[in-house]
Amino acid sequence: MNAVKPLRADARRNREALLAKAREVFDAGGFFDLRFDDFAELAGVGVGTLYRHFPSREALAEAVYHGEIDALCQRARRLAATLPAEEALATFLRGMIDHIDAHQGLARTLATLMTTDSGALAETGQALEQAVTDLVSAAVQDGVVRDDVGAGAVMMALHGIGAAHDRPGWRAEADGVITLVLDGLLRPRSVQAPTRTP
Amino acid sequence: MNAVKPLRADARRNREALLAKAREVFDAGGFFDLRFDDFAELAGVGVGTLYRHFPSREALAEAVYHGEIDALCQRARRLAATLPAEEALATFLRGMIDHIDAHQGLARTLATLMTTDSGALAETGQALEQAVTDLVSAAVQDGVVRDDVGAGAVMMALHGIGAAHDRPGWRAEADGVITLVLDGLLRPRSVQAPTRTP
DNA sequence: GTACGATATGGAGATGACCTCCGTTTGTCA
DNA sequence: TGACAAACGGAGGTCATCTCCATATCGTAC
Secondary structure (H helix, E strand, C coil): CCCCCCCCHHHHHHHHHHHHHHHHHHHHCCHHHCCHHHHHHHHCCCHHHHHHHCCCHHHHHHHHHHHHHHHHHHHHHHHHHHCCHHHHHHHHHHHHHHHHHHCCCHHHHHHHHHHCCCCCCHHHHHHHHHHHHHHHHHHHHCCCCCCCCCHHHHHHHHHHHHHCCCCCCHHHHHHHHHHHHHHHHHCCCCCCCCCCCC | CCCCCCCCHHHHHHHHHHHHHHHHHHHHCCHHHCCHHHHHHHHCCCHHHHHHHCCCHHHHHHHHHHHHHHHHHHHHHHHHHHCCHHHHHHHHHHHHHHHHHHCCCHHHHHHHHHHCCCCCCHHHHHHHHHHHHHHHHHHHHCCCCCCCCCHHHHHHHHHHHHHCCCCCCHHHHHHHHHHHHHHHHHCCCCCCCCCCCC
16 A cells, blocks of 8 residues: 655755754744745745645655654553553653643644545554554553543544644643543443533 | 724724635635735725734734624523533534534634634633633533543644634544444443553 | 715725746766 | 666646736716
8 A cells, every 4th residue: 555666866855854843843842833935945845845845734744753653652552551541641642641741733733634535644543543442442441441432532522622722721731631531431321411501 | 901992983994804704705715815905995994904903814813703603692691591511512512513513614714713822812712712611510520421432532633623614524524523422432441541652 | 954074885906825836956876 | 887767846727716907887976
C-alpha cells in the first residue's frame, strides 16, 4: 500500500527544509496564523514545491506530528502490554494531556485530525483512535470498565480537550475531563436508565 | 449596557428577512457551506446590508440561536429550581444533546461560541457556561457531586460533543460522553491521586 | 404635505489567501 | 555526456470576504 518510490535528492532536501521550518514555526506557536504562501518563502522554497509536498496546511501539520502521534500509539501498545488494562488506559490518557500541553499546535492538529475523516489525512487520526479503542476494549475485557460506553465517547472527550486548548484554565480543566471520563468508565453499566427528555 | 436605539422600519425589515432566511438555511443544513455573499442575495438584500447587520457568519449564527440558547439557560434555571441538584444537572445535559441533535447547525454554532472568547459574540456562550456552572455548583453544594472537578471540564466535554457532530455514530457517542461525565461527577473526590506521567 | 437631516441601502470593486500551471532547472542513469 | 524524468518556482488565476460611498428611504418638524 505504501510503495514510496525514493525521492530525488533535491526533493528530499526541500521536504526536510519544509518540515524543519514547520517544526520551528509550530514551536513558536504561529503556525495556524501564518499565510501558507509565506511559509513556503520562509522555508526557502517556491509555493509550487510546498504544495507538491504538502497539499494542504493540515497535511503539513500531520507530517510534523506524525512521529509524535506514532509514538503515542506505540506508547499505548507498550502500556497495554505491561500494565493492568485499567491502569494502562488511565496512564495513557493522562499522558495525552501532557503531550498536548508540551507542544504548541499539537492540540489544534489533533482537533483537525479528529474531525477530518476523509482522505489520507485521517490515517494518523484513525491510528490514534484505534489505539484508544484497543485500550478501552482491553479494560472492558478485564471487567474493570463498563461495556455500555464505547471508545468513541473517549475520543469525543479528547476532541473537546484538543479543540479548547486556548481556554484560560485549560490544563486543569483538561485534567478534570480525564478524571471524569476515567471515573465514569469505572462505574458499572447503566446506573440509571438513559432518560430521554420529553 | 444594551442601549439599543430603535431601528428604522426598513432596517428592521431587512434584519428580519435575514434572520428568517438564515433559519431556513440552517434547517436545510447548508449554512456553513454557503457563500456569505450569496446568502445576502438569497435573503434579498445587498451585501453591505448583510454585513452591517451581522459582521460575520458567526454573528448571524449566534443571532439565529440566541433565542434557542436563552431557552436552554432558562431551562437550566427552571430545572435547578424544581429538581434535586443532581437530577437537574443530568436532565439538563441530556437535554442539550437532544437540542443539538434536533437542529442542524446548532452543534457547529455551539462549537464556535465556545472557542470564541472575545467580543460580543461570546456573550451568549458565557451565558450558557454560567448556566452549567450554576448547575454544577448547586450539585456540589448538595454534596452529591465531587468538588475537585469544575464546570469547565463539563463545558469541555460539551465542546467535544458539539465539535464532533459529524462523526458517524454521533448520537450514541454523545450520550456516552454525558454518561461518563455524570457518573464521573458522582464519585467521591480523588479516588486516585492525579498521577502525572514522568 | 414638504423639506431636510439622519439613517440605511446595495453592489462594484479592493483585498488577500489559496492553489495551479507550465517553462525552466536539476538530478539520475546508461 | 546526453537524454529523459523528476522536481522547481513563482506569476497569475480563482474565489470568498469585506469596504466604501453615491444613492435611496425614513422620520420628523414645520
